[in-house]
Amino acid sequence: MSSFPTNPSQPTANNAHVPHRVRVPALVRACGQRLARWLPRTLLWQTFLLIALLLGFSLAIWSQIFRYFEEPTRARDLAQMVASVVNLTRTALLNAEPRLRTELLIDLAALEGIRIYPAEATDVLQPLPNTRPMRLLTREIRRQLGDHTRFAMRWKALDGFWVSFRLHPEDPDEYWVMLPRERLQRHYALEWLVWGSAALVAALLGAFLIVSRISAPLRSLARAARMVGSGQSPPRQEENGPAELAVVSHAFNQMAGDLARADTDRALILAGVSHDLRTPLARLRLGVEMSGAPEDEVAAMVADIEEMDRIIGQFLDFGRGDPQEPLQPVELVELVVGLLEPYRLRGIPLELDLPESLSVPARALPLRRAVANLIDNAIRYAGNEKPITVGVHQSHGEVAIEVADRGPGIPPLEVERLRRPFTRLEDARSNTKGAGLGLAIVERVMRAHSGQLDLLPREGGGLRAVLRLPVGRTR
Template sequence: MTEAPLRTLERAARTPLAARLLPHTLLWQTFLLVALLLIVALGAWSQIFRYVQEPARARDVAQMVVSVVNLTRTALINADIDRRVDLLIDMAALEGIRIYPAEQSDELEPLPDTRPHRLLVNDVRRQLGEHTRFATRWKTLNGFWVSFRLDPEDANDEYWVMLPPERIENPDSFGWLGWGGGALLAALLGAFLIVSRVSAPLRQLARAARQLGSGVTPPPQEESGPQEIAVVARAFNQMTSDLARMDADRALILAGVSHDLRTPLARLRLGIEMSGAPDDDVAAMVTDIEEMDRIIGQFLDFGRGTPQEAFALLDLVTLCREVSDPYRLRGVDIRLSTPDHLVVAVRALSLRRALANLIDNALRYAGDECPLDIVVSVSDDEACIEVADRGPGIPETEVERMRQPFTRLEKARSNTKGAGLGLAIVERIMASHHGRLELLPRTGGGLRAILCLPAGASDGGRDRINQSDLGFGHEP
């Protein structure tokens, strides 16, 4: 596993679990906050409603219980003794009210100790007397049981009256929860739509910023919506316009620099070669001029920014042979290991420049005494071009730093020249190909610089592969 994924895993391990579970986008963070506020508000209002509604409900139920008890007592007192049984039967059949004589040995189950029941009990006892008893079960019968006396002073003449539970309990006690839940869902939907209206332009700006970072000029952003979002979109459009103008100015300046610097160098080289100085001095001065010209070329390549060249199908094997032939003519020992053909859609000139930079980098640090190996291969749906040298290599801890511009590893590679832009230019070219540059140690010493290009088919003619033979030959 490479160093970057390891660092990502380490950061994830150090991050608290709650932070990893919470949403990270503005949309869901704001929606979650609004949802929590609405739920808390609904809970608070439900408690307020219960606190205000329960006393009124208890008074109504208590008045009904007192009325039933008083009517029942009056009916029993005024009814003939012979007809009391018929009266009790009629009340049970017609009204669901049962009356039984009370005894001291009655098995009772008290009412639940809740606020509504306490309010009900207090109201009923205030009207019927403190001797009134309550129960939810009398012997084996469940219901709302209330005791009463025919004569308030006679404790032996006591009866139980049972009212149907549905007369006491509010059948719609939880009905408001449905309406509250519906209101909560409607509020959450409205909150989601409001937050989406804010986050959608931000997501569009983020996509445009990524396009701008990759070197593609994004289309102008809509300067509408909330004032704050419109101001940000207007500033982004202004920044995009300024960057485009700066790119045009930079291209004009680079064209002038190329002409104004390289033309005097060419005249200086011609004058040196015709000066009649000793051959060793001429060779040394010509080498310095060539190095100056190469540094200017690197500055120009880096200053051009992301390549704007169109993708086209190219045989990577042919490309490697064409780039390496001039070096071979100069006496450099380059060994190629390639398949017969490997066709990929690439930016031809940019990729040629990247491969030449890697070869120059290898020769500059490893010298031309040891051969260079260039290997073209296919791995995991990627086309790879590897340049391997026998130089001092790059320590693993310095690999990421060496990808940055104007960076050189002086301790590991001494007596070198250049501006420190070669690998930075290659890194930028590979980013424009949606590929990557890998810098790996070579077994036995040296550096393996690998250009990894996506070989799968994709839109826009980006990268696709057509291989007629994956068998590798060797070109000495």
């Protein structure tokens, strides 16, 4: 009775190569990933490459089909030519006078390239290659000259197409006749290559035109979709061309119109509601201040009312959408100093890192609102114990406005989420108030300036909020 290992972890003859088999799929995946890096990314070039491969594959198949059916006909023609040369050579030798045979052989070699030698048992021969064209040719030649016919591609040290023959069928003596290889080669291979390449290029050009008709509307739709995603109004897409693309363009135009109307309605509702709420808030604050309640309770209620008013202001800012006024030269240092003065009067500790003067094309009011939102966030989350650093500097064709605090900061994985409206990081920044619109408003302002908002960790703890504005933009 045969025994088996009781420990399944012990290798056996059946599972000894399992690790190697496990490595094979990983190797295939790695090769596939490496190949994917070299493949085109766009639909245009992916489709064009696929069509090019299909056309090349089809051309190769048709070439092989043509060659397969053309080879027997060519073999018969070449066999007829070889048989004619052998028969004419035999007839000339038989009918020529013995003293003139030497001159005849010399003339055949000089004028026609045909050489004739007697066959010997010690001849060193190299056989013909075993290919289908050669098999067809030799079979057809034997059919016309006899089964005793032999062939070689080299006789002694001479290369050529060698064919044996006899002067008489019963004659045991054999001779070798050599034909130049050029007579058996195809002289129109280059022409076939040129015409085939021309057909392939024409087909690829047609494929490129076909694919470009599909990719151009898709690229236009992609640009329009990016504009919608950035809050802009895209141009109306053309609803012509193929039916499928026309349907997609029509649906996109309808969606863009619905989104524009919804955005307009939302802005009107937010503006109306926010405006209607501020009037009773003002009366409520006045009533609280005149109520005669203890001073600490009045201060707490006034702080809550101010927070509500600030949130309403954020709703108003967010409901206004992207600013539409043109860019104008703005003195950043003057803007930042004027913005920080009320905070300084409130006793907020500030550290400034400002140049003497720096101007950039911008929209003053939205930019002022964005910087104020960053400072308010820094005060709300970092507190008043440690100073907030505000700096302005220029480098690499852009101007940066930086607000740095010593608060809890933002985890890198949460940065993108916090750019969206109505989102907050409750775990890291607890006991805070707000609607979660501050960073969304800043992001929208920077997008309208073709700039960007960077939220970076600060060395030693805290957050660096950097507004980057391109220099020289006039849009």
